[in-house]
Amino acid sequence: MSGASREALAAARESLTALTDNTSVDAKVLADELSAVTALLDREVSLRRVLTDPAQDGEAKAQLVARVLGEQVGGATVDLVSGMVRSRWSAPRHFVDAVEELADSAELVAAERDGSLEDVEDELFRFSRTVSSAPELRAALAGSSAGAQAKTQLVHSLLGGRAKPATERLVTRLVTHPRGRSLEGGLDALSKLAAERRDRSVAIVTSAVPLSDGQKQRLGDVLARLYGRRMHLNLDVDPEVLGGIAVRIGDEVINGSIAERLGEAQRRIAR
Template sequence: MNGSSREALAAARERLDALTDSTSVDAATLAGELAAVTALLDREVSLRRVLTDPAQTGEAKADLAGRLLGGQVGGETADLVSGMVRSRWSQSRDLVDALEELAITAELTGAQKSGALDDVEDEVFRFGRIVTSSTELRAALTDRAATASAKTELLRSLLGGRANPVTERLVVRLVTQPRGRSLEAGLESLSRLAAARRDRVVAVVTSAVPLSDRQKQRLGDALAKLYGRRMHLNLDVDPEVLGGISVRVGDELINGTVADRLDGASRRMAG
């Protein structure tokens, strides 16, 4: 997002935090309503353009949003959306992206309050690994010919009773409303936002065998010192790495696996 959209999103995040700090606001309900508004504005291009038109006054846009949403969503959601359309957005799509982020954040805040945020983080990561390892499952979840209800039913058969309800809702929304993203990109975004709730960075750690608690603690401390922020370790076991570990933080890869060193030696010998 460019400057004005970034400022608008920052203000919206503050308003959301103020709402979810209140014990009278149900975070899951707020998230569901924000997700519904996201889906509406994602479909209705002309409407979101009107709501982000810089030629219209903020009050006029807020009044329109209030009339559209009145009776359809709760007062907290309507007020939050009205405040967002009063702001200036660089592109109309930025408003929809921001609404989607707030819906996810509201879900994660609810999980954090109930002490389930760690579980949600881990379940999103594990689900991503399952999707990566199963071409059939990925094809079923990304099939454009399949209905949203069919995909929802499939996900609930996989996650229902096995994952936290927040995880299930987030994954169902991601799969049924991809908004042009790949499934992998959407899951990665969920992981980043979950980590941000604790001001942590996500490190994907791949090793040949499971790490001990002591090894995980030492690795987490070392990475936190290196990056200057707390780290959340998503752990993956892959026997093909042979030994050592690889760590991916965002786009940066720290590779210390035996397989990588052998591959490097082979390339040097071939050269």
């Protein structure tokens, strides 16, 4: 997002936090309603253009939101979206992306309230790894041949009773309304959003064998000191690393695996 949209998104996040700090607000209902608003804005191109038109008065746009959404969603959702349209957005797409992010964040707030946020974060990561290693499953969830109902049923068969309800809802929304994203990219974004909700960064750690609890604790402590913030470790096992570990934090990779060192030696020999 460009500068204007980044500022608008930051303001929207603050508004959501202020709203959900009030425990009388049902975060799950808010998530469902914001998801419905996202779907509406995706369908109605002219509506999202009007709501993000910088030439239109902000208060007039807020009133339009109240007229369009007032009978479909609750007052909290109307107030939140009305505040968003008063901000300046660089592109209509950014506005819709922001509404979707707030829907996912509200779902994570609900998980935090019922004590399942950490489990949701871990389940999203594990599901992402499952999808990556199963091409047929990925095709069924991400392909265009199956409709939304079939994908919803497939997600339920995979996660229903095996994962937290919030995890199932988040994955279902992603596969039924991908909005141009890859399945892996969408799952990664959800994992990062969950980590941010817990005020921690995500470090994806790949090792040849599972790490012990002591090793995980020490690695987490080292990374926290290096980056100045807590780290959540998403652990993956890959025998091909041959030993050591590889750590990815965002776009940065810290690779201490034997395979990487052997590869570097081979590259030097080949020069």
